[in-house]
Amino acid sequence: MSTSSRNAEPRAPLDHFQANDFSPYHFFSSEEWARFRADTPLTLTADEVQRLRSLGDPIDLNEVRRIYLSLSRLLSAHVESSLLLFQQRNRFLSLSDVTKTPFVIGIAGSVAVGKSTTARILKELLRRWPSSPKVDLITTDGFLYPNATLIQKDILNRKGFPESYDTSAILGFLAAIKAGRPNVAAPCYSHLTYDVLPEQFTTIDRPDILIFEGINVLQSRDLPADGKIVPMVSDFFDFSIYIDADEPLIHNWYVNRFMNLRQTAFRDPNSYFHRYAAISEDEALARAEDLWANINLKNLRENILPTRPRADLILRKGENHLIDSVALRKL
Ligand SMILES: Nc1ncnc2c1ncn2[C@@H]1O[C@H](COP(=O)(O)OP(=O)(O)O)[C@@H](O)[C@H]1O
Numbered sequence: 617m618s619t620s621s622r623n624a625e626p627r628a629p630l631d632h633f634q635a636n637d638f639s640p641y642h643f644f645s646s647e648e649w650a651r652f653r654a655d656t657p658l659t660l661t662a663d664e665v666q667r668l669r670s671l672g673d674p675i676d677l678n679e680v681r682r683i684y685l686s687l688s689r690l691l692s693a694h695v696e697s698s699l700l701l702f703q704q705r706n707r708f709l710s711l712s713d714v715t716k717t718p719f720v721i722g723i724a725g726s727v728a729v730g731k732s733t734t735a736r737i738l739k740e741l742l743r744r745w746p747s748s749p750k751v752d753l754i755t756t757d758g759f760l761y762p763n764a765t766l767i768q769k770d771i772l773n774r775k776g777f778p779e780s781y782d783t784s785a786i787l788g789f790l791a792a793i794k795a796g797r798p799n800v801a802a803p804c805y806s807h808l809t810y811d812v813l814p815e816q817f818t819t820i821d822r823p824d825i826l827i828f829e830g831i832n833v834l835q836s837r838d839l840p841a842d843g844k845i846v847p848m849v850s851d852f853f854d855f856s857i858y859i860d861a862d863e864p865l866i867h868n869w870y871v872n873r874f875m876n877l878r879q880t881a882f883r884d885p886n887s888y889f890h891r892y893a894a895i896s897e898d899e900a901l902a903r904a905e906d907l908w909a910n911i912n913l914k915n916l917r918e919n920i921l922p923t924r925p926r927a928d929l930i931l932r933k934g935e936n937h938l939i940d941s942v943a944l945r946k947l
Pocket residue numbers: 670671725726727728729730731732733807808873877881889
């Protein structure tokens with residue numbers, strides 16, 4: 617069937633999900649993936665998983681066992697190899713007294729796909745490894761320009777698009793982390809006030825592992841006209857994960873979450889969306905659909921999904937947020 621109509625839904629490019637000899641990925645069903653956990657112990661309880669999950673994300677202990685234990689085992693192998701390589705390079709360069717800098721894991725994907733849950737579950741699993749590494753988690757929303765700046769630039773309705781982030785600040789933050797600097801400050805964002813929190817920072821002090829999560833972490837920058845060489849955010853990553861799902865599913869998760877937030881967070885008078893707690897269900901639904909279609913879906917198609925082929929690992933979700941397949945980049 618031809619899809620030449622201008623109104624036709626563009627199809628997500630799923631080519632790298634079709635296993636073939638030329639694909640840079642290995643593909644696994646969730647059942648195949650689950651077997652790679654081997655004897656990795658389950659170190660989280662059902663209560664802990666419930667506390668870690670975001671609103672609307674039904675992840676449970678079974679999903680942690682099925683998907684996250686294999687991931688934890690794989691990441692453990694990567695962290696170990698990175699340490700080994702670091703030691704071998706120091707021997708090669710006759711360096712002593714050099715401290716290993718953090719292993720950085722990037723997590724990308726659409727708004728409302730469940731990146732925060734994945735990031736929090738991973739953080740807890742990794743810090744419970746026998747070596748007890750120090751694991752920190754930072755989200756890129758703190759690096760959004762404050763609403764006042766977005767309004768001044770007339771791009772409040774482009775929140776989440778590349779131009780709404782202070783990318784130089786992100787690069788500066790990651791460069792400092794990778795240089796092993798102590799007490800590196802990251803700005804904080806509040807989904808309640810829908811704005812960056814002025815003068816509020818999280819301090820990151822030389823963790824063993826840093827998880828860096830956000831819709832934009834695998835994006836490249838336009839090359840500056842002055843020919844200056846600029847790194848990409850992902851140049852600082854040792855491993856990257858993309859959380860994937862079909863558009864209609866993410867659309868449902870976004871709209872359902874918005875409607876659920878009306879009964880919870882939006883009731884708080886400090887919520888930026890407080891006014892949507894009081895309007896009719898139909899009006900609220902129309903607002904959620906509008907935010908999805910005109911901001912988040914647009915951003916997914918234009919700026920987020922195109923970064924998927926850069927990920928080392930793709931976790932693809934089906935109905936109910938359950939991961940149904942996994943793609944792992946071949947080495
Ligand atoms: N308007 C809002 N008010 C309160 N919490 C929100 C709001 N929007 C999103 N959240 C919460 O913020 C977190 C991040 O959501 P989001 O940025 O969409 O990424 P993801 O769903 O991929 O984790 C989630 O825990 C979500 O439930």
